[in-house]
Amino acid sequence: MDYVLKWDGQSSVLRVELTYSAHQKDSTVFIFGDPNWGGQADIFKVIRNITSSEPEVVRVDEVNRQISVYHNGANKHTISYEIDGSLPPDLPTRASQTELFRPVISEGVLTLVNKQFALTVTDKSNPLVSFRWHSYPKNFSYFNSIDPSQKSPSEKLSVYYEDLSNAVCFVMGNNISVMEYSVLGVPYFSVTTKEDRYGNDLQGSLIPFFKSYFPSIHRFWNDTDFPFYFLSVTALQNNQTEIGAGGFGINNGFIMKLGRKFGTWEIYVTAHETAHTWIGIKIMFGTDSFDHQWFGEGFNDYTALINLANSKLYDEEEFLNYLNEDNFKQHYQSEIKGVHNDSIAAKYWTDYATYGKLPYRRGLIYAFYLDNQIRVVSNGKFTLRNMLLDLYAIRKEKNNNEILSVDDFITVGAAYLDKRELTDQIARYMIEGQPIDFKTVELIPEFKVEIKNNIPKVSLSENANLLEIYKW
Numbered sequence: 001m002d003y004v005l006k007w008d009g010q011s012s013v014l015r016v017e018l019t020y021s022a023h024q025k026d027s028t029v030f031i032f033g034d035p036n037w038g039g040q041a042d043i044f045k046v047i048r049n050i051t052s053s054e055p056e057v058v059r060v061d062e063v064n065r066q067i068s069v070y071h072n073g074a075n076k077h078t079i080s081y082e083i084d085g086s087l088p089p090d091l092p093t094r095a096s097q098t099e100l101f102r103p104v105i106s107e108g109v110l111t112l113v114n115k116q117f118a119l120t121v122t123d124k125s126n127p128l129v130s131f132r133w134h135s136y137p138k139n140f141s142y143f144n145s146i147d148p149s150q151k152s153p154s155e156k157l158s159v160y161y162e163d164l165s166n167a168v169c170f171v172m173g174n175n176i177s178v179m180e181y182s183v184l185g186v187p188y189f190s191v192t193t194k195e196d197r198y199g200n201d202l203q204g205s206l207i208p209f210f211k212s213y214f215p216s217i218h219r220f221w222n223d224t225d226f227p228f229y230f231l232s233v234t235a236l237q238n239n240q241t242e243i244g245a246g247g248f249g250i251n252n253g254f255i256m257k258l259g260r261k262f263g264t265w266e267i268y269v270t271a272h273e274t275a276h277t278w279i280g281i282k283i284m285f286g287t288d289s290f291d292h293q294w295f296g297e298g299f300n301d302y303t304a305l306i307n308l309a310n311s312k313l314y315d316e317e318e319f320l321n322y323l324n325e326d327n328f329k330q331h332y333q334s335e336i337k338g339v340h341n342d343s344i345a346a347k348y349w350t351d352y353a354t355y356g357k358l359p360y361r362r363g364l365i366y367a368f369y370l371d372n373q374i375r376v377v378s379n380g381k382f383t384l385r386n387m388l389l390d391l392y393a394i395r396k397e398k399n400n401n402e403i404l405s406v407d408d409f410i411t412v413g414a415a416y417l418d419k420r421e422l423t424d425q426i427a428r429y430m431i432e433g434q435p436i437d438f439k440t441v442e443l444i445p446e447f448k449v450e451i452k453n454n455i456p457k458v459s460l461s462e463n464a465n466l467l468e469i470y471k472w
């Protein structure tokens, strides 16, 4: 599949021409958009003017987001369409979700990931995919996540179709800045809007990540086996009120949108999203990321939090505040804290306010508890990090089509804790959803917990030092 892309730098329309192979087939079926991703139920409105050339005929099934091309004996196959990257003026962004998961094509700024403009083909007829910009504004900054060292949009970029789903991000614009760093020898790219209405200096705000957070998390995972990594942090283009940041991780990078000044919350989001490189992307259970969000989100959140502490981006107060106020308090006073794990996926996007953060908090609280258990049982010799490194080692031993499972998690955990107890804990706390009773829990001596109105609150014992607890 060869994509040729066109944008004039001004309009909200991306023109796409896709040439593909369809050897000895009567028809080819493409799908556009994924309503499960970001809850974009109307995502098919983004694609329009879908055409092919004679004798081929296009049939569009909007409900199923399917585009069928009947080849009628043609031996060259091209489909053209437009991607409308505008947001309706009467529907300003009220949640970063609204803009984050849609193509943004506006004057001077374009941000795209492949789910927002490329087609899924329903057969294996096209193992290779390429992208090339045919027309684009000269002198605009340009970033691509396939080969970031490639600075010219007109150069062809190639990727295997099977690797496509989370691989492609394009950022282009005259209000875009691209910086390059080296973190433990790994090339890092920082892609931001230059100016926004909040007075942000986003490149400046991100420097502490390149100087300390990323080195910390690479050391946490003993892993510098990366071709490169990138952050794309851009201001929302259509928001009317101040909104904090939201983002998602993709291969070798993460994409964030924000609608206010970059502050403590945005530091957290950046840490959380970039931590997904490991838990959530390289290491996840099963094939549906919704099944075990307690791990993919909650355990990821815990690694982000302790790396914020390790890298000194969060001090003791910020660390405890996040643990207590944003997690223990919110979780233990939540009316739905005890719902079964299976009820989360169904309500996640439709009732994000209530269900969205539940698996994050549930998982983070359990990760904190598990870390303490491993430290207590091993007399401080081991931590959750050791267990996670073992899990990562198992992931690396498996081949790509073998899934990692909760059983693998229990198997590696059995080296540190009683296997039966660990199995029961996961079933009880993570799957059935029963909140952990911190009255009966033993933490390491460095942490104290008091319970008020059924809400646990963690503090540091006298002389305890966060940097001593979380070091690697």
Ligand SMILES: [Zn+2]
Pocket (backbone or CB within 6 Å): 272, 273, 276, 280, 296, 297, 300
């Ligand atoms: Zn996440």
